[in-house]
Amino acid sequence: MGTVFSFDVRGGEPDVVQAALDDAIAQLHRVDEVFSTYREDSQISRLARGELTVAECDPEVAEVLDLCAEAERLSDGWFSTTYQGELDPTGLVKGWSTERVARLLAAAGASGVSVNGGGDVQLYGVPGPQRPWRVGVADPLRPGSLAAVVSAAGADELAVATSGTAERGTHIVDPRTGKSAVTDLVAVTVVGPRLTWADAWATAAFAMGSRQALDWLESLPDVEALLVTAGDEVRCTGGLAQRLG
């Protein structure tokens, strides 16, 4: 995938946690083999060419495609699984796979888990007694600075996903025209309990432009967001302030 995954795991029995970590890494490599659109021989590429049916693929493929269909429906098509006619679930796979491995580590007995998959973070538990996980949000217009700090205080699970121009480029499509979306946004950060959805919503919102994105994100339950425009303006949903700290 060309994506860097970073793990920060606290507590649990070291042997058990290490084994789970090895398992998590193996899973991520497997996800890459199955879902990478850069690999001609991946199941997703072969599926796109009609060489395989969904039933012949790993069960995760069906799971991801179902999630993508739901994301498309809930975002009125702004989250899209096809790009230029080609099947491409990339917008959901990264968040989904990061969440999966974070969940695996939590299930192995860790008291705190933070997994960062290419800038999208899934958090469980706490890093230490009486201290919540804190996630900085990079300022897209000032490399090296932060736009905000999100705290997971009071939440057993929290995810922070950021979608930006450098990452997505022309993959952001306006479903009304089928062409690259014209957007005034340079970054969208979505905060919610699960990274699979936070990632999908950040991707969908990006294409909408700042006004529509803010209205739509405001309408989603359990979701807060921070948007940065090319004009260096910041927009937040009403509840984001409570998540900062």
Add this chain to the structure above:
Amino acid sequence: MKKSHPLRRVVLATAATVSGIVLLLSLKPGTDPGSASAQGGTVPPQAAAGQESPQGGTADQSSSGARTVTGSAADTQYGPVQVRLTLSGDKITKAEAVQAPSGGQSTTVTANAVPKLNQAAVASGTADIDAISGATYTSAGYKKSLQSALDQAAKSAPAQPAASPSQTSAVAAAPAPDGQTVDGDVVQTQYGPVQVRLTLNGTSISKAEAIQAPSGGMSTQVTSNAVPKLNQAAAASQSADIDAVSGATYTSAGYKKSLQSALDKAGG
């Protein structure tokens, strides 16, 4: 608030110099038995919580009492803006707008912008951040070189007892001469060669720079965006009390490899 607003520039300039973007990937495993972290497929790194650096950039500085400083009111096209900072010793613990434009569109802009400024200023003071979410770059070359430099610097540190019980990073050891530099391997990427150089200050990395980086066409733009982030990351990782990893992350294997090799050389 617009980019040109002077108050905003001051507050963010403060944030930029102190806040850290850390590459967890770049740090060696700590000795804390209760925690473990790894980066997929390569050297397991870890940033220990509560780590203190010789440069003293942590959240644990004792405060000499809170004081407030109020900036002059600045006129904007939307109305006057005035910022008040609360300081505890040398650290900014709070930034608030005591006057901010309101009415019409301005209320929306203010309400949205002020939390950002507050958090940016506060975060820069405490640097107690575990992870950073951001738009990512997929420049494989940088990461590789970075990782190689980090490995070298870690290996070069002679094995000695840690200076203090709270220092659990395996990189901590006897200080190297100030300003010692370590170069990572040159890593070839499809855009050209990438090489990272680390400057060490005692046991800390004070600077990380790309001494070879792809340029021309799109590469120049990616390079000029990528290098400051990674540089900040490597430098800040030594001085900030941050639990988990990196800021706008770079899936840049070349940079990481060169950095890791520089770290390994510094360590060896």
